[in-house]
Amino acid sequence: MQFKHPEILYALFLLIIPILVHLFQLQRFQKTPFTNVQFLKKIVLQTRKSALLKKYLILVTRMLIFTCLIFAFSQPYLSNINASKNIERTIYLDNSLSMQSKGEKGELLKSSAQQIIENLDSKNISFNLVTNNQQFKNIETSELKNALINIDYYPNSLNLPNVLLKLNSLKNNKTNSLHESILISDFHNYKNENKNVFTNVNNNFNVVKLKPTHTNNIFIDTVSIVSNSSAQITINAVLKSTKSISKNVPVSLYSEAKLIGKTSSKFKNSNKCNVQFTINNIKNFNGKITIIDDGLEFDNDFYFSISTPEKINVLSIGKPSAYLAKIYTKNEFNYSNYSIQNLNYNSIQNQHIIFLNELKNIPAELSAILIEFFTNGGDLVLIPSENTNLKSYNNFLRKLKIGNIQPKVNNEHLITSINFKHPIISNVFEKKVSNFQYPKSAFFYPVNINNSSPIITFDNRQPFIVSAKHKLSSFYCVASPLNKTVTNFSQTPLIVPILYNMVKNSYKIGELFYTIQPENEIALNIKLKKDQILKIDNGFQEFIPLQQSSQNQVIVQLQEQILKSGFYHIKNNEETIKTVAFNYNRNESYLNNLEIGDLEKNNSQISIYDSISAVFKKIDSENKINWLFKWFLTFSALFLLIEMLILKYFKI
Numbered sequence: 001m002q003f004k005h006p007e008i009l010y011a012l013f014l015l016i017i018p019i020l021v022h023l024f025q026l027q028r029f030q031k032t033p034f035t036n037v038q039f040l041k042k043i044v045l046q047t048r049k050s051a052l053l054k055k056y057l058i059l060v061t062r063m064l065i066f067t068c069l070i071f072a073f074s075q076p077y078l079s080n081i082n083a084s085k086n087i088e089r090t091i092y093l094d095n096s097l098s099m100q101s102k103g104e105k106g107e108l109l110k111s112s113a114q115q116i117i118e119n120l121d122s123k124n125i126s127f128n129l130v131t132n133n134q135q136f137k138n139i140e141t142s143e144l145k146n147a148l149i150n151i152d153y154y155p156n157s158l159n160l161p162n163v164l165l166k167l168n169s170l171k172n173n174k175t176n177s178l179h180e181s182i183l184i185s186d187f188h189n190y191k192n193e194n195k196n197v198f199t200n201v202n203n204n205f206n207v208v209k210l211k212p213t214h215t216n217n218i219f220i221d222t223v224s225i226v227s228n229s230s231a232q233i234t235i236n237a238v239l240k241s242t243k244s245i246s247k248n249v250p251v252s253l254y255s256e257a258k259l260i261g262k263t264s265s266k267f268k269n270s271n272k273c274n275v276q277f278t279i280n281n282i283k284n285f286n287g288k289i290t291i292i293d294d295g296l297e298f299d300n301d302f303y304f305s306i307s308t309p310e311k312i313n314v315l316s317i318g319k320p321s322a323y324l325a326k327i328y329t330k331n332e333f334n335y336s337n338y339s340i341q342n343l344n345y346n347s348i349q350n351q352h353i354i355f356l357n358e359l360k361n362i363p364a365e366l367s368a369i370l371i372e373f374f375t376n377g378g379d380l381v382l383i384p385s386e387n388t389n390l391k392s393y394n395n396f397l398r399k400l401k402i403g404n405i406q407p408k409v410n411n412e413h414l415i416t417s418i419n420f421k422h423p424i425i426s427n428v429f430e431k432k433v434s435n436f437q438y439p440k441s442a443f444f445y446p447v448n449i450n451n452s453s454p455i456i457t458f459d460n461r462q463p464f465i466v467s468a469k470h471k472l473s474s475f476y477c478v479a480s481p482l483n484k485t486v487t488n489f490s491q492t493p494l495i496v497p498i499l500y501n502m503v504k505n506s507y508k509i510g511e512l513f514y515t516i517q518p519e520n521e522i523a524l525n526i527k528l529k530k531d532q533i534l535k536i537d538n539g540f541q542e543f544i545p546l547q548q549s550s551q552n553q554v555i556v557q558l559q560e561q562i563l564k565s566g567f568y569h570i571k572n573n574e575e576t577i578k579t580v581a582f583n584y585n586r587n588e589s590y591l592n593n594l595e596i597g598d599l600e601k602n603n604s605q606i607s608i609y610d611s612i613s614a615v616f617k618k619i620d621s622e623n624k625i626n627w628l629f630k631w632f633l634t635f636s637a638l639f640l641l642i643e644m645l646i647l648k649y650f651k652i
Helices: 006-023 038-073 108-118 141-149 160-169 195-200 322-327 345-350 364-375 390-400 495-506 612-622 629-649
Strands: 076-078 086-093 125-130 135-139 177-185 205-209 218-228 232-245 248-255 258-266 270-280 284-291 301-307 312-318 333-338 353-359 379-384 403-405 413-418 447-449 452-458 463-470 473-478 519-524 534-537 546-549 554-559 566-572 575-583 606-609
Touching: 006 038, 038 629, 086 108, 086 160, 108 141, 108 612, 125 141, 125 160, 135 141, 160 177, 177 612, 205 612, 218 284, 218 301, 232 248, 232 284, 232 301, 248 270, 258 270, 270 284, 284 575, 301 566, 301 575, 312 345, 312 495, 322 333, 322 495, 345 364, 353 364, 353 495, 364 379, 364 390, 364 473, 379 495, 390 403, 447 463, 447 473, 473 495, 519 575, 534 554, 606 612
Parallel strands: 086 125, 086 177, 177 205, 205 606, 312 333, 312 353, 353 379, 379 473
Antiparallel strands: 125 135, 218 232, 232 270, 248 258, 248 284, 284 301, 403 447, 413 452, 452 463, 463 473, 519 554, 534 566, 546 554, 566 575
16 A cells, blocks of 8 residues: 555654543542442442443544544555656557558558547546657647547658657656656568667557558559650559469559550569550650559559650860760760860850860869859869879869879879779679779879769779769869870770769759658759749649759759659749659558567567557556545544444443
């Protein structure tokens, strides 16, 4: 038995007062003469014994009355917890897209919210609610019910470490608080890849793992263009199933809301198949591929947008190079080459990337314009000449704050190492190549570029081609001329992907689709005036994203502003300059849930339940307080009644 106000029990010492009153009460007896008292002696003795018994009975009943009252005011109770502590219950409810799975009572998210509402019968408890996108701190039961009723799916899920950080951040740090954490999730394996984070849990943690009744899901994984001619475009859609199946799934192709094609996918005892559609090659096509599936709903639609690609402006200043003209073809690039004497300086600001190809000197006028070009987001590629004026080059590099070039090393070296992790060539090779025929260079200029990353290097570990990122721009430097008299690098297969990707990275051509994620970046080949801003609109919402204007493009940065799949129109004033398609992340489509059965074995403070009602029932039973003050008040009244009966019916 525990007491909410144990200090009141000190009043029990006051019970000595009635004891003293009863034991030391002095009575004066008055003598009355009788003629003959011989026959009254026995009666007198019996009367004195009866009076003494009555006095002690009254003393006991009064002692019990006051004792029960004192115990009642100290509020005794029976419980596993201390009643003086405030109970704080934090609930994490996973509202990721995988919670669309069907359970016994419908969708896991909606049925979970309903079950929580049905079990909210606890009083004197403060609640915290955490989801993947919201958190409610110290709310009452009515507020919690409203939050659960309005809960919706969120495309960006949290992993277990972030969930635990959120739960801990909402805890009340007061010493008289009792914390209870309830984590409700399907424990999708993608977002809960690390279950070892539970090993550091140092307070009671209750886990409810939700299990879907349907464990198979068919979804559209991705869409790509497999062929593109001047007349037609062939689109390939990859469909996947979480289990190997043998069935046909209807697939439809829409242009905006208009149905333009229908076919059937054929799973032949596998979990993957391809479906292709052929459409006319028009300037802009906003398409949606749809399937019908009883599993998850969010991945039954896939949006994509095809727009005519814009050409990248490439300028080579200096010596004409046949290999550059072959790489940067007219169908993808606007390539031009000019000597310094024939160069139109006004055209520099319209370029995306500029090659300084084997210039002996970099004139001051050209240097100033190139610095402005680089500062505004343009990319530069520096290829030295056989007779480079190092003073001119280093003056230019010093103004760029990018580094310097050292005197020529007249020794022949082989080009032997490839940095396969570099973004320029990370997707070029299927596997690392170590037995290729090494190109060589008759001499080279050692380069010291700040914050640089080598792309390929010599056998002496000096970089042959190096890159450096500077805010919005990229700088590339080659250690030697690329003409045939100095190096045979231009005859190797390496030159094409490296130089091609340098230019491709200078302008991010619009993607076929984007995946909804916490951060996205879209590059637009436009030039805005100072007072112009871009807006994004999907017909239901309009917002102004973060945007960075560089030389000839605008980088739009999205930070959790797009949460629904579909088409989004990027507008300058009221003119739509580009339409982009967004789809939900397909990682949530795989129904591979984490096995958490061994968590209880590793940590005694973790309890796992298979239903929400079970965890609430268990917690409420453990925290139930059986108050006893009513019983003590009842006994006090009972003893008072007994005293009254003794006084009335106990005759001396």
